[in-house]
Amino acid sequence: MKSLAVLLCCFFGLMSRGQEGSVTVKKTLKLMGTRFEITVVAPNEEIGYINIDEAVSEIERIEKMISSWDDDSETSQINKNAGLNPVKVSPELYGLIERSKKISEITDGAFDISYASMDKIWKFDGTMDKIPSEEQIRSSVAKVGHENIILNPKEQTVFLMERDMRISFGAIGKGYAADMAKALLVSKQVKGGIINASGDLTTWGTKATGEKWLVGIANPLSKDKVFSWLPVVESSVATSGNYEKYLMFDGRKYSHIIDPRTGYPTSGINSVTIFAKQAELCDALATAVFIMGKDTGIHLVNQMDGVEVVVVDSENKIHRSSGIMFDTNQ
Known part of the structure; x- marks a missing residue:
């Protein structure tokens, strides 16, 4: 679940006019089961909305490919054949799964698309009155393991080794x-814009005014107040947080984000914001760092070129990777 810790500084209406007659057009709609905001800088309003419709079609195409709810999707075919047969898939889906496995390896399994195999024993709707037993927790992750996703590059097949294994792209899709x-929009010479997928956002170009796109890191004590604005130039941002969904047992706060390696909810972090070139990587690492913890997560990010992180811990203290420049004492 995405927190409100990243605020986008482009609060115009449906359309605003900039320099040299260009306009900024924005549309909000529900795609992939979540809220998308698509913003483009265009010569006029009509072209802007055409560009947005093209982006929507591309997102719907991807959803058709990666949805585990659509029985006809390639992903569903992989899941249906778990423990039975390899499934030949498109080069695009094969590449996404291959990259997902690489992220699993560098995060020591904190990110894992086979998390979908977990039994849902933790409830974050207020109905739980005790922690599940160790045996229940162990059993809940018995089918999880990225090492059991077998790829055949020559045949372009994907095979899940265990029956009842499942993959899902909820943390990267x-x-x-x-x-x-x-x-797609860049290829069509759209000179600037933002795709904001419920907090996973990517930008290119500038606003119609020529100014840079900015994101605000919210004060953890007041999500409506920004303590630092950061420019996002040809880059992406994603945030994972536990502001809304968590459990409290014996005075300890447990996030709704479950560690796929152990079956236990994470603790010690309120939010993680990742900055990188690709939104795909931001999306995956935001979840992974949340699970890995502050110190391990920041250490990992500091070793990755072009990636930065801001972590808000459970004491509402701000921590950052080496390339983030702002005053954490604000």
Whole structure:
């Protein structure tokens, strides 16, 4: 679930006019089961809305490919054949799964698209009155494991080794869709815009006024107040947080984000914001760093070129990777 810790500084209406007659056009709609805001800088309103419709079609195409709810999708075919047969898939889906496995490897399994195999034993709707037993928790993750997703590059097949294994792109799919919609619009010479997939956002170009796009890191004590604005130039941002969904047991706060390696909810972090070139990577790493914890997560990010992170811990203290420049004492 995406928190409100990243606020986008482009609060115009449906359309605003900039320099040299260009306009900024924005449309909000529901795609992939979540809220998307698509913003483009265009010569006029009509072309702007045409561009947005093209981006929507691209996002819908990707949803058709990666949806685990659509029985006819390639992803559903992989899940249906778990433990039975390899499934030949498109180069696009194969590439996404291959990249997902690489992220699993560098995060030591904190990010894992086979998390969909977990039994849902934790309830974040207020109905739980005790923590599940160790045996229940162990059993809940018995089918999870990225090492059991077998790829055959020659045949372009995907095979899930265990029966009842499942994959899902809930922690990377929206970022990938945002990247692909952006790439399509850039190829059509749309000179600036933002694809915001419920907090996973990617930008290119500038506003119609020529100013840079900015994102605000919200004060953790007041999500409506920004303590620092950061420029996002040809880049992407994603945030994972536990402001809305969590459990409290014995005075300890447990996030709704479950560690796929252990079956236990994470603790110690309120939000993670990742900055990188690709929204896909931001999306995946925001979840992974949340699970890995502050110190391990920041250490990982500091070793990655072109990636930065801001972590708000459970004491509402701000931590950052080496390339983030703002005063954390504000």
